[in-house]
Amino acid sequence: MATFPILMFEPRFKSVIWGGKRIAEFKGLPSQGDNIGESWELSGVPGNESVVSEGLFKGKNLHELLVEHSREIMGERLTERFGDEFPLLVKLIDSADDLSVQVHPDDELAGKRHNCPGKTEMWISIAPEDGAYLYSGLNRVLTPDEYRRRIADNTITECLGKYYPEKDDVFFLPAGRVHSIGKGNFVLEIQETSDITYRIYDYDRRDAQGNPRQLHIEESVDAVDFNDIEGAAPTKIPHGENVQHIIADCAHFTVSSIEVKDQYVLDLEDRDSFTIIVAIDGYAPLIDSDGTVTMLPEGSTALIPASMPGVTIRGNCKVITAYIK
Structure with missing residues (x-):
């Protein structure tokens, strides 16, 4: 197998209503705007593929490279498993406001409904502001009926695990785990390549046109793990040089x-x-x-x-x- 070069890509900045300014500052780049909530660092999502920023393949996107060089880039085993589709998505996330409460379907449900992978993901807390919090998992078992009622009466967050992250905290979010990033967080997110999100609750916010943001309450019922009351707390990155x-x-x-x-x-x-x-x-x-x-x-x-x-x-x-x- 021929040696292939290390690849660097242009970030894809995403403007969203809850975004801030910290991503460009962290990366040492000029301002990209006031509402940049995400930087897609490495993506094979159709329509949002990362583009090589330097070197021999400058200007080519990740999917084009994989069509021609999948075995060199991904290896034999992963090429057999994923073909020319890159299986992971890497993002930086800056929350100047609360994100929606949401959940992602697993591979089986996403394949059935959307013909794509589900989304298991993780967060690494890089620079949380004082008082910033995250929701991860449930704090008690729910039934689907209570879940619907809690969303309707704006009390669903009372049923979620609430955590105040510190730098280097790690949150693992399997598909089916209800979660949300609160205001003041800055995280690295690594996930399956999927852009499927079921928005459960959004604080009655409206989009730029003044319309309520779309919710996916009934779609989410089949995706939520209503018994997810353990394992949602963060772990800490261990310290130790060159390990x-x-x-x-x-x-x-x-x-x-x-x-x-x-x-x-x-x-x-x-x-x-x-x-x-x-x-x-x-x-x-x-x-x-x-x-x-x-x-x-x-x-x-x-x-x-x-x-x-x-x-x-x-x-x-x-x-x-x-x-x-």
Whole structure:
């Protein structure tokens, strides 16, 4: 298998009613507007595919690359599983206001209804403001009837697990877990490639045209895990220099944190998977197996192809890595 270069992509900034200004600041870029809630760092979502920002393949989008080079980028095993569809979506999220309360269907329900994958995801808290909170899971078992009633009388948030995140807190959100990001959070999100969201409750907000934002209450009833009262609390990224700590591990992704001191050699020889690297604290130069250096500024994301046997991460930084077992 030929060695393929490390790939860097242009971020896709998303303007939303609850967005803020912190994403561009974090990435060291000029302002992208006042309501930027998301930066899609790595995406194969149709119509929102990431575009290569530099190097040999500059200007090509991720789907075009996978049509031509899926085995080099994703490996034999994942190409057999996913074809030329990239299976993960990476975002930065800045909530200057509360996001809607929502849930995502699992793969079976999403496939049946929408002919696409469901959405299991995770959050890593990067820079929460004082008093910022998140909702994750339920604080008691609900019935579908009580669930509908609580939405109707605006008390559904009283039934949710409420957490005040600290920097480096990790939230795992399997499909079916009701959740919401509150005002003042800044998170890295890693998820299955899916843009299917069932909006449950939205604080009676209206869109730019003055219309109530669409809810998906009945669609969500089949998606919600009404017994989801355990496992929703956050875990913490462990500290320790030059050690790879697994912080989420499921069928859809394996995510680790590495606190690099001077340099860390990431061995990829036996993965047969792409590896995503996100710099969440500090500057992280990447040296590939041919000695080529790729600069990874704070807030940036790199895609390491499956054909690359390893990469050296230089500097004093913290990175998040993701791949699929």
